[in-house]
Amino acid sequence: MIENNKRTMTLNLTPREMAVLEQLASAKDLSKTGVMRLALRLLQAVDSKTRLGQKLMFEDEKSKEKSELVLL
Amino acid sequence: MTESRIYLQRAKTNKLVEASLLDEVTDRHLAMWEGSWCPAMEAYCEGRTAGNQPEDHHWDWKWKADEWRPLLGYHSFAIVCEKDLQGLMLVSDFKSARLRVQFGKPVVYVEFVATAPWNRPELRKPPRFRGVGTVMVAAAVELSWELGYRGRIGLHSLEAAERFYRDHCGMTKLGKDRGHQGLPYYEMTEKQAERFRQ
Numbered sequence: 001m002i003e004n005n006k007r008t009m010t011l012n013l014t015p016r017e018m019a020v021l022e023q024l025a026s027a028k029d030l031s032k033t034g035v036m037r038l039a040l041r042l043l044q045a046v047d048s049k050t051r052l053g054q055k056l057m058f059e060d061e062k063s064k065e066k067s068e069l070v071l072l
Numbered sequence: 073m074t075e076s077r078i079y080l081q082r083a084k085t086n087k088l089v090e091a092s093l094l095d096e097v098t099d100r101h102l103a104m105w106e107g108s109w110c111p112a113m114e115a116y117c118e119g120r121t122a123g124n125q126p127e128d129h130h131w132d133w134k135w136k137a138d139e140w141r142p143l144l145g146y147h148s149f150a151i152v153c154e155k156d157l158q159g160l161m162l163v164s165d166f167k168s169a170r171l172r173v174q175f176g177k178p179v180v181y182v183e184f185v186a187t188a189p190w191n192r193p194e195l196r197k198p199p200r201f202r203g204v205g206t207v208m209v210a211a212a213v214e215l216s217w218e219l220g221y222r223g224r225i226g227l228h229s230l231e232a233a234e235r236f237y238r239d240h241c242g243m244t245k246l247g248k249d250r251g252h253q254g255l256p257y258y259e260m261t262e263k264q265a266e267r268f269r270q
Binding site: 027038 | 074144146176215222
């Protein structure tokens with residue numbers, strides 16, 4: 001369900017942060033707002049898993065080497 | 073919660089029947105799942121070996137609901153027709169595409185989708201309604217458009233549903249995913265989504 005009742009906020013970003021946001025928006029084919037929303041949903045999903053004691057792992061497809069991303 | 077009018081096909085007469093697609097699975101839907109869907113599934117599975125039971129017979133939608141409800145990145149759908157639950161779907165919106173042409177771009181990922189036992193030809197002949205799977209895939213594609221994902225969707229298919237996703241939905245198979253119980257992974261591109269919507 002997409003909620004239509006939205007609130008506005010001002011987001012102050014450093015030039016580097018803005019550059020990353022613009023790069024991600026281009027790579028993901030999304031607006032900058034879309035990227036921020038995606039980041040929020042992703043962080044909440046990951047946070048809910050790690051709170052349950054699960055780990056976020058990355059695996060190199062070729063070497064099969066695994067690394068854990070530790071969230072603060 | 074939004075309710076959209078959709079149509080299912082009554083298998084016995086091939087006539088279209090008005091139904092509702094709801095973009096939120098509520099407690100009422102879960103009660104319907106527990107009250108009629110589960111007993112029908114259990115009755116079919118009784119006495120059958122694991123290999124002869126539907127691949128989704130163990131899915132517990134109530135348990136799943138507790139997991140997804142607090143999370144922004146999950147969306148659930150229910151189809152109701154003639155006061156009975158006909159289908160359920162859960163999708164997420166923060167996973168990335170794997171196909172080369174859209175690699176790294178977000179997709180609506182179908183986590184779980186199921187049609188009610190009485191709509192499955194292997195459980196009931198003739199099934200009650202046809203078209204639940206098509207409506208659910210269409211709902212995932214529409215959500216993808218609304219989110220700005222241009223119709224891109226992805227899913228892991230159970231063996232029994234592969235033909236539907238490949239031939240009916242026109243999705244691209246990317247092979248078996250050993251990180252997902254060896255299930256084949258399918259993806260729909262923007263172009264495929266446009267074709268599917270027509």
